[in-house]
Amino acid sequence: MIVADIAKLTLREKLQLMEAIWEDLRGRVDDMGVPKEHRRILDDRRARIDSGEAKVLDWDQVKHSLGRA
Numbered sequence: 001m002i003v004a005d006i007a008k009l010t011l012r013e014k015l016q017l018m019e020a021i022w023e024d025l026r027g028r029v030d031d032m033g034v035p036k037e038h039r040r041i042l043d044d045r046r047a048r049i050d051s052g053e054a055k056v057l058d059w060d061q062v063k064h065s066l067g068r069a
Contacts, residue, residue, distance in 0.1 A: 019059065
């Protein structure tokens with residue numbers, strides 16, 4: 001797929017493609033050499049979620065909340 005092919009996609013198709021790319025990247029994060037500071041931030045966020053101090057919203061929840069604040 002090249003940029004010209006992507007330009008022809010509908011907005012919905014582009015968003016689906018982006019979601020697929022992010023899902024693929026999420027599975028490869030450990031292979032990407034994340035800087036120590038970034039890893040610390042991620043570990044802190046996971047700890048907050050595990051303790052119940054924070055919660056994870058799925059993408060659909062986030063999309064529907066945009067522009068409503």
